[in-house]
Amino acid sequence: MIKIVYMATPDIAVKSLEKLYNSNEFEVLAVVTQPDRPKGRGNKLTPPPVKIFAIENNIPCYQTEKISKDEQLLAKLKKLNPDFFVTFAFGQILSQEVLDIPKFYTVNLHASLLPKYRGANPIQRCIYNGDKHTGITTMITVLELDAGDICETKEIEITQNMTNIELKDIICNDSPDLICSTLKKLYDKTLIPQKQSCEGVCIAKKFIKQDGLIDWNSTAESIHNQVRSMVDFPTAYTFCSGKMLKILETRLINSHNGNIAPNEVICVDKKGITVGTKDGCILITKVKPESKGVMNAFDYANGAKIKPNMKFGE
Numbered sequence: 636m637i638k639i640v641y642m643a644t645p646d647i648a649v650k651s652l653e654k655l656y657n658s659n660e661f662e663v664l665a666v667v668t669q670p671d672r673p674k675g676r677g678n679k680l681t682p683p684p685v686k687i688f689a690i691e692n693n694i695p696c697y698q699t700e701k702i703s704k705d706e707q708l709l710a711k712l713k714k715l716n717p718d719f720f721v722t723f724a725f726g727q728i729l730s731q732e733v734l735d736i737p738k739f740y741t742v743n744l745h746a747s748l749l750p751k752y753r754g755a756n757p758i759q760r761c762i763y764n765g766d767k768h769t770g771i772t773t774m775i776t777v778l779e780l781d782a783g784d785i786c787e788t789k790e791i792e793i794t795q796n797m798t799n800i801e802l803k804d805i806i807c808n809d810s811p812d813l814i815c816s817t818l819k820k821l822y823d824k825t826l827i828p829q830k831q832s833c834e835g836v837c838i839a840k841k842f843i844k845q846d847g848l849i850d851w852n853s854t855a856e857s858i859h860n861q862v863r864s865m866v867d868f869p870t871a872y873t874f875c876s877g878k879m880l881k882i883l884e885t886r887l888i889n890s891h892n893g894n895i896a897p898n899e900v901i902c903v904d905k906k907g908i909t910v911g912t913k914d915g916c917i918l919i920t921k922v923k924p925e926s927k928g929v930m931n932a933f934d935y936a937n938g939a940k941i942k943p944n945m946k947f948g949e
Contacts, residue, residue: 651814
């Protein structure tokens, strides 16, 4: 059996762990993850999703703030003598000492087609930038961020209205087969990793809350991409009558700007709220008003008395 230690943290990484654990070809020796973190309104300490899976399946689970400085954990991992470390959204930088522990390699699952979108936020950034395709890459981890040799890739189409949550689900579902394939081929020495190109390198930085503010002087397409790229965080938002309004869903519509001002409400109907942009109009279909729950835009407009010629962003 191929012996691995799995290093990961969020829910996107659970299905790959599950696939490896349930396979007769792999033995998951241990899971390494981040410490429990405060979550929700009550700031209750919550374990990472991979820890929950590990505990439920009696897999030894180690939590650490910084694996490269955790001498006790490093000693335990060396004793396990794994063939591979597998990382997937682990959230920590590995030192050379860590990378040298496995017999073969540390293999990372990365949610983009490298070298594009190295870094922490590839799923949201590719949608934000309006890309039509992205994918998953398995790569050999090195000290430089996401710069190691490429093992295998899987391409994914990004449809016009796909959100970051939907793309994350696709990557979550497609990753298990890819990591299993990569590990088996590396173990059998039927796969030779290829040097990663230096052309087209870009870094996918994390969003901050301010990135969600909509600039209505942007194009309709760029606003649509902004909205669907950050449905969960930081969430696109504007202001209406001085109150914050989160925009959760939009649709592109055929329109011409004419004398319409960017941010001006054009019409309100059962489809939603049509608003002017730099080059036309965009349809808002789902919103979350300040201190209220998620609702369709038409219901919000009725309650807030949104009328044509009103302006968002004020």
